[in-house]
Every structure is written in C-alpha cells, then in structure tokens.
Amino acid sequence: MEELSGQNLNACNQCLKCTAGCSFVDNMDLLPNQVIRCIQLGQEDEVMKSKTPWLCASCFTCVTRCPKGVDLSRIMEAIRTLLLRQGKEHINLSGSEFKLPADAPQQLFVSGSRKLSG
Amino acid sequence: MKKSRVGVFVCHCGHNIARAIDIKSVMEKIRKYPGVAHVEDYIYLCADPGQKIVADKIKDKNLDAIVIANCSPNLHEKTFRDLVESVNMNRFKCEIANIREQCSWPHDQEREKATLKSVKIIESVIEKVKQNQELEPIRVPLTKKALVIGGGIAGIQAALDIANGGFKVILLERRATIGGKMAQLSETFPTLDCPQCIMTPKMVAVAKHENITLMTYSALESLEGYVGNFTVKIREKAKYVDWDKCVGCGDCTEKCPAKVDSEFDAKLSKRKAIYRDFPQAVPNKFVIDAEHCIKLTKGKCGVCEKICPAKAIKYDDKDEIIEEKIGAVIVATGFDLFGLEKVGEYGYGKYKDVIDGLQFERILAASGPTGGKVERPSDGKTPKDVVFIQCVGSRDPEFGMPYCSSICCMYTAKQAMLFKHAVPEGQPYIFCMDIRSTGKGYEEFVQRAVEEDGVVYLRGRVSKIYQDDDKIMVWGADMASGKKVEIPADLVVLSTAIVPAEGIKDLASKLRITTDEYGFLKEAHLKLQPVETLTSGIFIAGTAQSPKDITDTVAQASAAASKIMALFSSKEYIRSPTIARVDEDVCKGCGICVNACTYSAIELDTIKKISKVNEALCEGCGACAAVCPSGAMQQKNYTKKQLLDMISVATEDYDKG
Numbered sequence: 001m002e003e004l005s006g007q008n009l010n011a012c013n014q015c016l017k018c019t020a021g022c023s024f025v026d027n028m029d030l031l032p033n034q035v036i037r038c039i040q041l042g043q044e045d046e047v048m049k050s051k052t053p054w055l056c057a058s059c060f061t062c063v064t065r066c067p068k069g070v071d072l073s074r075i076m077e078a079i080r081t082l083l084l085r086q087g088k089e090h091i092n093l094s095g096s097e098f099k100l101p102a103d104a105p106q107q108l109f110v111s112g113s114r115k116l117s118g
Numbered sequence: 119m120k121k122s123r124v125g126v127f128v129c130h131c132g133h134n135i136a137r138a139i140d141i142k143s144v145m146e147k148i149r150k151y152p153g154v155a156h157v158e159d160y161i162y163l164c165a166d167p168g169q170k171i172v173a174d175k176i177k178d179k180n181l182d183a184i185v186i187a188n189c190s191p192n193l194h195e196k197t198f199r200d201l202v203e204s205v206n207m208n209r210f211k212c213e214i215a216n217i218r219e220q221c222s223w224p225h226d227q228e229r230e231k232a233t234l235k236s237v238k239i240i241e242s243v244i245e246k247v248k249q250n251q252e253l254e255p256i257r258v259p260l261t262k263k264a265l266v267i268g269g270g271i272a273g274i275q276a277a278l279d280i281a282n283g284g285f286k287v288i289l290l291e292r293r294a295t296i297g298g299k300m301a302q303l304s305e306t307f308p309t310l311d312c313p314q315c316i317m318t319p320k321m322v323a324v325a326k327h328e329n330i331t332l333m334t335y336s337a338l339e340s341l342e343g344y345v346g347n348f349t350v351k352i353r354e355k356a357k358y359v360d361w362d363k364c365v366g367c368g369d370c371t372e373k374c375p376a377k378v379d380s381e382f383d384a385k386l387s388k389r390k391a392i393y394r395d396f397p398q399a400v401p402n403k404f405v406i407d408a409e410h411c412i413k414l415t416k417g418k419c420g421v422c423e424k425i426c427p428a429k430a431i432k433y434d435d436k437d438e439i440i441e442e443k444i445g446a447v448i449v450a451t452g453f454d455l456f457g458l459e460k461v462g463e464y465g466y467g468k469y470k471d472v473i474d475g476l477q478f479e480r481i482l483a484a485s486g487p488t489g490g491k492v493e494r495p496s497d498g499k500t501p502k503d504v505v506f507i508q509c510v511g512s513r514d515p516e517f518g519m520p521y522c523s524s525i526c527c528m529y530t531a532k533q534a535m536l537f538k539h540a541v542p543e544g545q546p547y548i549f550c551m552d553i554r555s556t557g558k559g560y561e562e563f564v565q566r567a568v569e570e571d572g573v574v575y576l577r578g579r580v581s582k583i584y585q586d587d588d589k590i591m592v593w594g595a596d597m598a599s600g601k602k603v604e605i606p607a608d609l610v611v612l613s614t615a616i617v618p619a620e621g622i623k624d625l626a627s628k629l630r631i632t633t634d635e636y637g638f639l640k641e642a643h644l645k646l647q648p649v650e651t652l653t654s655g656i657f658i659a660g661t662a663q664s665p666k667d668i669t670d671t672v673a674q675a676s677a678a679a680s681k682i683m684a685l686f687s688s689k690e691y692i693r694s695p696t697i698a699r700v701d702e703d704v705c706k707g708c709g710i711c712v713n714a715c716t717y718s719a720i721e722l723d724t725i726k727k728i729s730k731v732n733e734a735l736c737e738g739c740g741a742c743a744a745v746c747p748s749g750a751m752q753q754k755n756y757t758k759k760q761l762l763d764m765i766s767v768a769t770e771d772y773d774k775g
Contacts, residue, residue, distance in 0.1 A: 031595070
C-alpha cells in the first residue's frame with residue numbers, strides 16, 4: 001500500500017484532523033484515521049473488508065489539512081486498486097443504505113479527473 | 119632537530135569508539151609510526167583515572183608532545199591542554215585526533231575501514247603535533263560591562279543577576295517599556311501568580327539599580343570587536359517626548375485623536391498615537407508613534423504639545439546613535455506568535471470570536487481591556503462554551519514548524535481553568551494532541567483542571583471552524599470515542615505556535631551568531647553549552663533560543679548571567695595564540711589578505727610594503743593564509759607545511775592499508 005500510494009504511513013501521528021473534516025464519516029465503518037491506524041498495526045484485512053475506501057469521495061479535504069503531509073486520498077486509491085486487482089467488486093451503491101447525494105455525478109466527475117491528473 | 123617523543127592515547131569512549139573500531143590494531147600500527155614513544159588506551163580518557171594515566175606517562179616516558187585520540191576537540195581539547203600544562207608541557211603540544219564524530223559514529227557498520235581511517239586520522243595529527251610551536255596565550259584587557267538585548271523576563275533576570283554581581287549592565291529594549299510578553303499575561307502556571315505581583319517588582323528593581331543603564335525604545339545598530347572588547351552602536355529611536363521632562367501623567371494620551379490597535383492588548387483595544395503600553399510601564403514615560411501621529415504625518419494637530427503640563431513634547435526629535443564599550447552580550451529577544459491567517463480552515467481574522475492565546479490572556483487579565491471580565495470580542499457577551507485548540511501551527515511540518523511550542527499545553531489548561539473560575543456555568547473544551555506537562559507541579563495542575571474544574575479534553579485536531587449565526591462551529595474528532603465531534607462554541611481560542619521574534623536573523627548577523635532552521639538562536643552545544651554561542655562573549659537566553667516557559671527562561675537567563683560574571687571575574691581575557699603571522703621577509707604587500715579578513719584584523723604598512731596582523735582582532739580563521747600567493751601569511755600551528763604533511767600522511771598508501 002505504501003508503494004502504491006507513495007505515502008509514508010509512519011508519518012501519520014493519528015491527530016484525527018482527517019476524520020474531523022471528512023464529510024462522509026457518518027457512513028464509514030472505519031474512520032479515515034482508523035484506516036491508516038489499521039495499516040500501521042498490520043491489520044490490512046480490516047481495511048480490505050471495510051467500505052470506507054469506497055465511500056471516500058476523493059475530495060482532498062484531508063490532504064489539504066493534514067499537518068504531516070500524508071495524502072490519504074492516494075492511500076484510499078491504493079486500497080481500491082488492490083481490491084480491484086484481486087477482482088473484488090466495490091460495494092453495490094443501490095443495495096446500500098447510503099444514498100448518493102443529488103450532486104454526486106458532478107462530484108464523481110471532478111474527483112475522477114483530479115485523480116487522473118494528480 | 120631533536121627527535122620527537124610523541125605519546126598517543128586512544129580512548130574507547132565506552133562503546134562509542136570501541137564498538138566500531140579495532141582499538142588493538144590501531145595501537146599496533148601507531149606504535150610503529152616515526153616519533154611515537156608511547157601508545158596506550160583506556161575506556162574513558164576524560165575521566166579522572168584516564169587523565170591521571172596521561173599525566174603520569176608524560177613524566178615517566180619523558181614525552182614532548184601528545185595526541186589524544188577521542189572525541190571532537192570541542193568537547194575535550196581544553197580538558198587535556200589544561201592537564202598537560204599542569205605537568206609543565208606547553209598546551210599547544212597536545213592535539214586531539216577526532217576518531218569519534220569523524221570516524222566511529224559515521225562508520226558504525228564498517229569496522230575494517232573505520233579502523234584504517236582512525237589510524238590515518240591519528241597519524242596525520244601526530245605529524246601536526248610534531249611541528250607545533252610552543253605558544254603562549256595572548257592576554258587582552260577586559261571591559262567589565264555587559265549588554266543585554268531584550269527587556270522581557272529573560273533580559274530582566276539576566277540584567278539583575280549581573281548587576282547584583284557587581285558589574286555594569288546596559289539593558290536594551292525596542293519597545294518603550296520593559297516587561298515583554300510576560301507583562302501581558304493574566305496569571306502564570308502552575309502557581310497562578312499574576313505577573314503584576316511577581317514581575318513588576320523586578321521591573322522596578324531594574325530601573326532603580328545603580329549598575330543598570332536602561333535603554334528602551336532602542337535597538338542594536340552594530341557590533342564590532344571581540345570578547346571582552348566589543349564596541350556597540352545603539353540606535354535610540356526618536357520618542358518625540360523629552361523623557362527628562364515627561365512625568366508620565368497621561369494627560370496627552372487622553373486628548374490624542376489618533377487611534378491605533380494596541381500591541382499590548384493584542385489588538386483587542388485601541389491605544390493613541392502618544393501612548394505608553396500599560397500604566398505600570400518602566401520607565402513610566404510616553405512616546406509618540408510617528409507612523410500614526412497626525413501632527414507628524416500631516417503637520418496638523420499638536421494637541422499633546424498644547425496640553426502637556428511638563429512641556430515635554432518634541433516634534434523635531436531625531437534618532438540618536440550612542441556608542442558604548444562592552445565586554446559581553448546576552449541576547450534575550452523572545453518570541454512572536456505564528457501568523458494564524460495562514461491556517462485558513464480556522465478562520466482567524468475572519469471571525470471575531472476566534473482568537474489567539476495571547477488575546478485570551480488579555481481578556482482574562484485584570485489589566486486587560488475588559489478588566490478581567492470574560493467577554494467575547496464580537497458582541498461583549500459572556501461565552502458559555504469555549505473551545506481551546508492546541509498545536510495550531512506547532513508540530514505541523516506542513517507549516518514548517520515540526521517543533522513543539524512547549525508552553526501551550528500548560529497555558530491552555532490554565533486558561534481553561536481561569537475561564538471556569540470567571541464563568542462557573544461555562545464549559546471549557548480542549549482539543550489536544552497529547553498533554554506535555556513535564557515541569558514541577560505541571561501534571562498535578564492539569565489533573566486539577568480536569569477533576570476540579572471539569573475541563574473536557576478531546577484528543578484530536580480540529581479540521582474546520584465556521585460561523586453559524588451566533589455560534590462558532592468547531593469540527594473535531596475524539597479518539598477515545600472514535601467519533602467525529604461538532605461543538606457549537608461561543609468563543610474559540612487557538613494555542614498558537616511560537617516563532618522567533620521579528621528581526622532575529624538581522625540581529626544574529628550583526629552579532630555574528632547563527633540561527634537554526636526555524637530562526638531560533640543556535641547554542642554552542644545543545645546539552646553542555648546551552649547559553650553559549652559559537653562567538654565567544656555572546657550568550658543567549660529565553661525563547662530566543664527555543665520555546666520555553668518562564669521557569670526555564672529564568673533559569674537560562676541566570677545561567678547566561680553567571681557565564682558573564684565568570685568571564686568578568688578574571689583580570690584579563692586570555693585568547694588563543696593560534697592566529698595569523700606574517701613572514702616579513704617574504705610578504706610583498708599585495709594586500710589580498712586585507713580584503714580576505716572579515717575581522718578587519720590586517721592592515722597594510724605602506725612604508726614597509728607588508729601586511730600587519732592585529733593580534734587583538736585576529737580570530738585565527740585562516741582566510742588570509744589561504745589566499746596569500748607567496749606563503750608569507752601563515753597561521754601559527756596550522757602552517758602550510760603542517761597541513762600538507764597531514765594530508766600526505768592521511769592519503770598515502772590508503773588502498774594498501
């Protein structure tokens with residue numbers, strides 16, 4: 001995950017600023033900081049079965065505010081990439097309790113292009 | 119030439135050297151080196167038994183020079199040179215071969231190569247010491263007067279200590295009054311003394327002390343010379359008020375029409391263009407802020423001149439440059455707060471009820487704009503829910519401040535406690551990273567805030583602050599519950615990172631001292647020489663060196679003062695004689711060395727057409743010797759021949775070992 005994301009996960013000192021500013025935490029089973037914590041503790045399995053990486057909108061709020069310069073969006077992307085490589089499908093949005101916000105298409109479009117250009 | 123009898127002593131430094139280097143094989147090789155009469159090792163040469171071995175062997179083996187192979191000469195060159203002097207060897211016949219910092223530490227994993235390298239280091243130093251001249255130290259007279267720059271608690275303490283020790287002191291402060299940041303505080307942790315009770319007596323003592331010359335509203339212009347013999351120029355800024363006449367009545371300030379943000383009240387109130395920072399100011403005098411004075415900027419007004427009963431107003435006042443001779447300097451210029459506007463997500467400067475720690479000190483202080491009543495800046499209402507956020511800027515590499523500001527944990531706990539005392543129905547929340555309460559009585563103080571005053575700590579950084587109607591919404595997270603938290607607060611206080619005071623780099627370059635990567639003044643050795651700098655005679659104290667609380671600041675200020683008193687206690691200052699020397703038969707008087715010298719220590723004798731070195735000014739840096747085209751300029755005991763011999767010994771047969 002470190003290799004794929006290019007991030008030093010040891011740099012995270014668990015200040016929780018990512019979680020504090022994330023708009024999607026209410027629906028997450030693992031909080032953004034907990035995703036990094038699980039990896040720090042070697043509990044990648046927890047992360048791989050969590051729905052958090054799929055809820056991450058890549059809005060980059062956490063990246064902008066992280067005092068240690070850890071790019072959590074890239075870590076989320078790395079997790080998604082690993083899952084897709086294993087052939088695991090992402091969560092079925094229509095089947096979940098989570099309702100896609102009305103402005104989702106634009107947001108997905110913007111984040112998609114950010115991801116591709118970043 | 120007499121054959122040398124050099125003794126070589128190799129130190130293990132516990133494991134520090136012995137772990138990385140094969141000491142036995144080093145000794146075998148050194149024993150065979152020409153001129154070596156004795157080789158010996160010991161686990162700690164700097165310790166008493168180690169020193170005894172060296173002293174005994176110098177006598178028993180009739181040695182005429184020694185090399186100590188150990189740590190950096192910064193640490194123990196003086197130790198061993200003092201030792202050899204005690205057994206009648208000239209101190210310059212003792213040299214240090216640094217095989218720790220320059221060999222065992224960086225080559226910890228390469229035993230064979232490290233062993234070879236240490237042999238080469240020792241051999242080259244043997245070559246040097248064999249050619250060392252016996253020199254006598256240079257003795258120069260000493261001006262027993264100190265200059266303390268900065269009139270905060272550090273400068274005040276240092277000045278009082280030196281003055282009480284019987285030496286003259288000039289205390290320099292750029293604002294019109296001494297007192298610094300401490301004078302702005304409400305109460306101080308962990309004892310809750312107010313600065314008015316514990317500091318103003320010291321300020322008054324400074325003003326009354328016969329050994330202290332107080333120069334406020336003044337700044338250092340330049341410094342020349344060397345330890346014991348500095349000449350400083352001080353710029354006394356134009357005050358536009360004749361302080362010999364001003365009695366501090368304050369009539370002028372009442373009528374002055376120009377209003378300016380008060381620096382003392384951290385912009386929470388207005389002061390006038392003619393002002394003093396606070397009523398207990400020392401000296402109790404007024405100054406005119408030329409930038410905002412209507413008379414001085416537009417030529418009209420003159421109200422203060424009309425009203426002043428002492429006829430003290432002087433609109434044509436000018437800056438004055440004063441020259442003083444001093445022997446030593448303490449730099450105690452303190453700190454400023456990091457510019458919070460850079461932390462966009464916290465809305466400082468945008469929302470009136472988001473303030474910094476120093477502003478909340480003013481709100482809590484009895485001497486503050488609200489007289490100690492807790493009222494929020496926007497509408498004067500008493501806040502009920504107050505959120506404190508620690509580590510704003512501190513421990514944040516993204517803002518270039520990975521360091522801990524050291525005082526915020528404690529002052530935040532204090533502020534939350536004082537808020538609760540002032541507003542019993544209020545609720546303080548503190549967002550923190552960890553609580554750093556390592557001083558005496560500090561942890562107990564934090565526990566008291568939690569247990570007795572109901573301060574709620576949440577571990578996590580705040581991500582966003584925004585105004586929602588009457589409330590300031592705070593988005594944070596709490597690690598213990600693993601939840602995101604949203605608090606509608608009435609007031610938010612940011613514990614802001616400490617940065618070095620403005621202008622520190624400029625001052626440091628005038629004093630020829632260095633700053634660290636963050637701009638704090640750099641000490642000579644973090645642990646063992648915390649108040650010294652690499653420029654002898656210049657000392658540092660307080661938050662100018664690193665963030666620290668009042669307790670540590672006062673201790674450091676007293677430490678710096680004691681160093682100066684030790685310096686002043688000798689009759690004359692003893693300087694190292696390893697300075698430049700001109701061979702008058704060879705020098706052609708080209709003058710290249712004159713330009714190379716940064717200490718203005720070389721003059722050209724135009725009649726004899728040769729360069730002349732001023733022994734009192736030469737620092738022995740070697741710049742002149744390096745540029746001299748004829749080799750006439752040489753540094754004593756670092757001659758060209760010595761250096762070339764050292765290099766050839768160090769590099770010959772390197773591959774073969």
